[in-house]
Amino acid sequence: MVRRRRVAGGSAAPARAAPARLFWCLPPSRPGARQEPAISTREAPTVPADRPLVLVACTATSRPGPQGEVAQAGVNRAYLDALEGAGLGPVLVPAGQPPDGRLLALMDGLLLPGGVDVDPARYGQAPHPSTEVDVELDRLERQLLEPALAEGRPVLAICRGIQALNVALGGTLVQDLADLRPGPVDHRPDIGRRHLAHGLRVEPGSRLADAVGATDLRVNSLHHQGIGRLAPGLRATAWAEDGLIEGVEAPDQPFVVGVQCHPEELWRESAPLRRLFGAFGAAVRTARANRAARGAAAAGW
């Protein structure tokens, strides 16, 4: 597990994170800055032109180097592999600068991945002692989520992502499940990222149930926070055995789906969770086709 960094309050602890592998990254432009490609054209991995692009909110990290800490930006490779597996092209968007319009115009879909906690100030609570935040990631996710929702782009929100989605739409979180909502389910057993920690009851007829093709699953669980009050714009679609909401969707959107578990760790061995990425991929391709058709109509074709 990545060592958590406390950003709020200026008490930054020395960060020690697993080396992040950048996959394909378009840096946001800075006004007045000379635009340099992140990697040379010759070295750049080619992304097939027909591959829809999914923006991935990406956290600032660092790792120790011989001359001290080296700032990096990254996300767990498992998310990128899962998106690629679904025929999608991930584009990493690092926290720290606002994404510019060109980048947002590329967005066929959005992935909000796991990570540290959402700043509880965003839902009107003082921080619990175990809460660790990254305010720049909070900001970036809003800057990506707002245009995605405004334009009906598909969104897949995983772990921290489902929590960020719930808070962005007006909901709250339980900041420490073990402390504030103790019960029969251990949501962070810390015995492996693919360990099937608890069951999941999925609402029949929900987008999640349609996607995974099941209403009863076993899932991994790597979180210490969870959804408290559900946001008005969301409906619950899955629950752990202790009643914790672990799946949501936005009924007024083409495809906005959140899960508290980590399907990106399990998609190779779990057909239902593989189908979740497949359904996201299908939704992203449909959204892009619709957008292209609207563009063609606007151009008078």
Ligand SMILES: [Mn+2]
């Ligand atoms: Mn759980």
